[in-house]
Amino acid sequence: MTDPLQPRLVDSHCHLDFPDFQGELPQVVARAAEAGVTRMVTICTWLRNAPQVRAIAEAHDPVFWAGGTHPMSAAEEPLATVEDLVALAAHPKFVGIGETGLDYHYTSESKGVQQDSLRIHIEAARQTGLPLIIHARAADEDMARILTEEHRAGAFDCVMHCFSSGRDLGLAMLDLGFYLSMSGIAAFPRSQDLRDIFKEAPLNRILVETDAPYLAPPPHRGRRNEPAYVAKTASVGAEVFGVSAQDFARQTSANFDRLFAKAAAWRAADTA
Incomplete structure (x- = not known):
């Protein structure tokens, strides 16, 4: 039974369709609930996998979904169209566009295609009113430039998922x-600069x-991550901001x- 005093959290980004969770999803969702994680957003990174990701959200009440083309695979499949993404957004539990973005660490050779894909996703975010979910790695200058240009051309909401980029990009995104x-x-113990x-x-x-199944926080580092462990990261976040776990x-x-208003509206309708 969940402790009524336990902080209630949201895992805003995970990948429950990955093989790491095959055959275990009911248990994973149950452990999240036991840890106080009331909702989670599972992300489709290859649009051809959208039916499977949608099915997970349909089968588990606390799970919502988002979809897009991951920048590392942007050159490996046909570019999504704005119409493709807008059509996905018709689903009642589809709450975000992406993840999209730029990754020059492993796939710098496809930077042109990645930028084209990013701009398509931005337009879909504008048209649907859903937040853009951004992956950024080793591309701070281009990321800041494109998002700033596009936001000036027409506003949209956005989250920098798994933020671990430089200070200048972080502050530029907050300014938007x-x-x-x-x-x-x-x-991670060596992430003091990021915490700052x-x-x-x-x-x-x-x-x-x-970002499960990746990037498990201590004491689970090096093992499969899962939504329940967002509580470990949240406890560090509370320390960073100098607030209680409950307030964080x-x-x-x-x-x-506020950002994922469609998910909030679903919860309100579900509890009415």
Whole structure:
């Protein structure tokens, strides 16, 4: 039975369709609930897998979904169209566009295609009113430039998922009114520089996530991550911002509801 005093959290980004969770999803969702994780967003990174990801959200009440083309695979499949993404958004539990973005660490040779894909996803976010979910790695300058240009051309909401980029990009995104999401990386002992960047952000612009099955926070580092472990990252987040675990959970959940308004509306309708 869940402790009524336990902080109530949201895992804003995970990948429950990955083979790591095959045959175990009911248990994974149950462990999340036991840890106080009331909702989670599972992300489709290959649009051809959208039916499977949608089915997970349909089968588990606390699970919502989002979809897009991951930048590392942007050159490996046909570019999504705005119409493709808008059509996905018709599903009642589809709550975000992406993840999309730029990754020059492993796939710099496809940077042109990645940028084209990113702009398509941005337009879909504008048309649907759903938040853009951004993956950024080793591409800070281009990321800041494109998101700033596009936001000036027409506003959209956005979260920098698993934020671990430089201070300048973080502050530029906050200036646009975007959100930064803390993953298990922020809890690693050697991530003090990253924690210092988060400390400069307003708490009302922070989300928490696992990016499961990756990036498990201590004491689970090196093992499969899962939504229940977002509580470990949240405890570090509370320390970074100098607030109680309950206040950190309350504020980040409110932030999630503000950004992912479609998920918040689903919860309100479900409990009415």
